[in-house]
Amino acid sequence: MAYLSVEALSKAYRRNEVIRDLSFEVERGEFLVVFGPSGAGKTVLLRLIAGMVLPDRGRVVLGGADITRDAPDRRDIGMAFQNFALYPHMTAYENIASPLRSRGMARAELDGRVHGAANLLRIDHVITHLPKALSNGQKQRTALARALVGEPSMLLLDDPLRNVDAKVRYEMRLELPRLLRARDTTVIYVTQDYKEAMALGDRIAVLGDGRFTQIGSPETIYNRPADSRIARLFGDPPINLLDARRDGAAELRVASNSVALPVRRSNTVASDCVLGVRPEDVAVSLEPVAGAVPVEIDAVTPLNDRQVMLLRADDGTEIFASRPQSEQIEPSAGNAHDGIGRGRRRAWATLDIERAHFFETRTGARLAEPALRPELAR
Structure with a gap:
């Protein structure tokens, strides 16, 4: 009792x-x-x-x-x-x-x-x-x-x-x-x-x-x-909650870009959902990466031992990324040849979809998790 x-x-x-x-x-x-x-x-x-x-x-x-x-x-x-x-x-x-x-x-x-x-x-x-x-x-x-x-x-x-x-x-x-x-x-x-x-x-x-x-x-x-x-309440900076829709058999459309959908999620994600990606699960590169979302680095702020980055996709979607200070990126390239204006910098954000959360668009409820294969459940 x-x-x-x-x-x-x-x-x-x-x-x-x-x-x-x-x-x-x-x-x-x-x-x-x-x-x-x-x-x-x-x-x-x-x-x-x-x-x-x-x-x-x-x-x-x-x-x-x-x-x-x-x-x-x-x-x-x-x-x-x-x-x-x-x-x-x-x-x-x-x-x-x-x-x-x-x-x-x-x-x-x-x-x-x-x-x-x-x-x-x-x-x-x-x-x-x-x-x-x-x-x-x-x-x-x-x-x-x-x-x-x-x-x-x-x-x-x-x-x-x-x-x-x-x-x-x-x-x-x-x-x-x-x-x-x-x-x-x-x-x-x-x-x-x-x-x-x-x-x-x-x-x-x-x-x-x-x-x-x-x-x-x-x-x-x-x-x-x-x-x-609840996902938004736990985390600083807060989790990225991104509108997503099914784009073919194995992809999601996120921030006007196609992102590969994990195979294990193929039967649990409907045509529309909200994709939850924590900032620490967003990798940022200054070079093009296959499957990454093209973004501008809009702002960079130090937070304890990490660097928090506010990224803006081409359709205006805002994405937070968090990375160790030892891997910090300067917010501006210091020249006008990047084509996006002084004080900003072109980059590519890779969302770790394997660690992402999937929520219903209307209610916000967590979508059902796929069953683990027996060898993974041990």
């Missing part, structure tokens, strides 16, 4: 149904990331599980017990918010201790728990400070310590790293999973940062229009997105 079961949960505000018949399960000790854009209903879902908001319909079952109508303090659930939600008149120590004081815990045990959590999160040196004297990173650690100090069996984290700087965010992405797995804590973590979702989650649940549109491992979500919308 799953540790947390959410069954047909629904919540509406006036006529806006934020959560709609949502059902899912979380195993004990699992780190589930709920990912989705702003306004998707992520925070409302956490509040429903925590008991801060009551559902219109459905049940929340934790450890085999129905807690749907239980008060928040009877649920054995901790929660940390993106805005820290610290008491401004209390020191970090008092903020961390507040849930334990409400239980009437003995002073000696309370003190040991608070200092233990502070040491674990490396804020013991600022434990006597008021929130206004803390950095955002220290405030976030204080909020996490407060959520952890009661040793809840389940922890709900509402985009807790959104308001901290890049260094702290990177450190916490490394520390949080280690810290929580050591305590065997079951976690539901909300974020709208796909990199955070990929780095932290055992599974990712993509929330849209009040429902989960896909639940799977980070690898599955990235490599086999259920639809074109």
Whole structure:
């Protein structure tokens, strides 16, 4: 039996149904990331599980017990918010201790728990400070310590790293999973940062229009997105979604050019579809290549250790490519003989169709995958 079961949960505000018949399960000790854009209903879902908001319909079952109508303090659930939600008149120590004081815990045990959590999160040196004297990173650690100090069996984290700087965010992405797995804590973590979702989650649940549109491992979500919308949410620069149509028995027409269709896809791709090609699967050459799409290099931008290129096909279709900085291409040839004007350069883009995604044109749903031959399925 799953540790947390959410069954047909629904919540509406006036006529806006934020959560709609949502059902899912979380195993004990699992780190589930709920990912989705702003306004998707992520925070409302956490509040429903925590008991801060009551559902219109459905049940929340934790450890085999129905807690749907239980008060928040009877649920054995901790929660940390993106805005820290610290008491401004209390020191970090008092903020961390507040849930334990409400239980009437003995002073000696309370003190040991608070200092233990502070040491674990490396804020013991600022434990006597008021929130206004803390950095955002220290405030976030204080909020996490407060959520952890009661040793809840389940922890709900509402985009807790959104308001901290890049260094702290990177450190916490490394520390949080280690810290929580050591305590065997079951976690539901909300974020709208796909990199955070990929780095932290055992599974990712993509929330849209009040429902989960896909639940799977980070690898599955990235490599086999259920639809074109999910594919676009995961990746920077975003995936190229290109209109394509069947052009004969073995080719697709993409950006006014014929591209060879993989043999294994001959029975699964209809006359019209959307071709999804990630920028890292677009090779760029300054010399003509058979089967490549003629393009202009419109812009080049460095992104960490890679070079991102905006390409424009002859029919105006824009294509992103991403390549290692060690293989960088200058955006302009520095002369007018290329025939396309100063500041641009002629090139050829080869789309890796073997690694491409195929989606329905009308619905955006992923087209059925061809069955693997037995020798490839092993």
